[in-house]
Amino acid sequence: MAKKDSGKDRLDENELNKGRRNFLKQSSVLTALAVTPTALVKAAEEGLDEKAAGYFEKMALSIEINGVNHNLSIEPRTTLLDLMREQLALTGTKKGCDHGQCGACTVHVDGNRVLSCLTLGVMMQGKKITTIEGLADGDKLHPMQEAFIKHDGFQCGYCTPGQIMSGIACIREGHANSDEEIREYMSGNICRCGAYPNIVKAIADVKKGGQKL
């Protein structure tokens, strides 16, 4: 992450120390870069398990997203969210807080809902990802998408992809048996417009419909 600009107008001793610490951090990164190839060779020689990637080195990744196979090359630090949005132009999944607190980035990995902002792309080797873009069947919307429209389950719409992905999982997990249970198991998806009552209605309606999701 980018180093913080530590307040030029209050440059006290602490700040000077911080600058020094940041300098040390950066130089240790460069040192590590210089020694990495040897370390990797050593790891290979000693048969140390399977995959290793060095600093700034990209790693091969095979991943299936919405039924499409991708063979990619990514930096280890790339999150699944950034990978999809920045490299694959799949911008349906939203970046809200980027710290696992809002649920806007919710996607399904092998059918289970997770937060793509706290998931490293390299850790998704061989996994099947489903995003909001993968729900509709051509022009035919997914029942949960239909229900969100029918019940007016959004205002600004920014949290909606995450809400829909989470709502589908909530039913699949068997945690949508009452409004109260839906509210508890949807608590990881924040809606700052406050569309919660209608989101609950939409999920309860799909659950009542009994379609296989």
Added chain:
Amino acid sequence: MINFNYLRVSTTKGAVDAIVRDSAAQWIAGGTNLIDLMKKGVMSPQKLVDINNLPLKEIKKEGNKLVIGALALNSAVADNELVRKEQPLLSLALQAGASAQLRNMATVGGNMMQRTRCPYFYNPDMPCNKREPGTGCGALKGFNRMHAIFGASDKCIAVHPSDMSIALVALDSTVLVSGPKGDRRIPFQNFHRLPGDLPQKDNTLERGELIVAVEIPDNKLNKNVHYLKVRDRASYAFALVSVAAAVDLQGDTIKDVRLAMGGVAHKPWRLMEAELFLKGKPASEANFREAAALAMKDAKGYGHNNFKLKLAPNTLVEALKTATGKG
């Protein structure tokens, strides 16, 4: 986020070796806390060793003990039939933690290893002895509403944020670890530590020791249980105070009891003295109140968190009332 090396391992030995040989390496499992901390610049390992391919996901009975693999997901444990039947307190505590998405990612081992959510720890521009030893504790005289009332030191007043661990400490669990010197069993109570002069150390693991499983004995405490978590919103928030209560009730008499508190200390806070007081006594509000007073004996507020001195005993009494249906 800074860049880093990434290594995928598939055996416990490979995982341990990779950490022992590289002092800047760290394991990653669910990553829900570590990746967040790396984004904030609070932690910056130069190598991540991915242990998710290790065969440590199983939940099984061994004799009369329940053994839960360190990589079992929080959601898998919470929903597991065996856990719900034999150790429902653990299931309740897990369901009270984080969100459904995070529980689908977070592992049992990782839950124990998560760092405090103290805002001073989380902000590299603030002093914090846990993040940078010697820089001081920003919370001591700062905003300390979420902070400890038990066992803190002038070096650190942070609390451990885990709900799962509150149930595990109450249930007399044991942590199974594997390290460079072999295998070791750590009573859950001794796993996390108090800050003292070394707040940078959250637990008693040594470098290279990997949690492989958690073991819970069959304590016959699966009927009258409750996990009560008081927080700023109804769901998806860290505890201000939480209580895990498990009671073996014979008629109106408390034959056996386990109590622990969360959100109040640097480690899951077991309430032995209150347990001892309640054993053999009738389950009544008066006894619950007296037990709570005993539990609070050494409590100390730091200003903004003084409300916990009232909230904690009240939460304990309510948890006991719900668990027993008495009082």
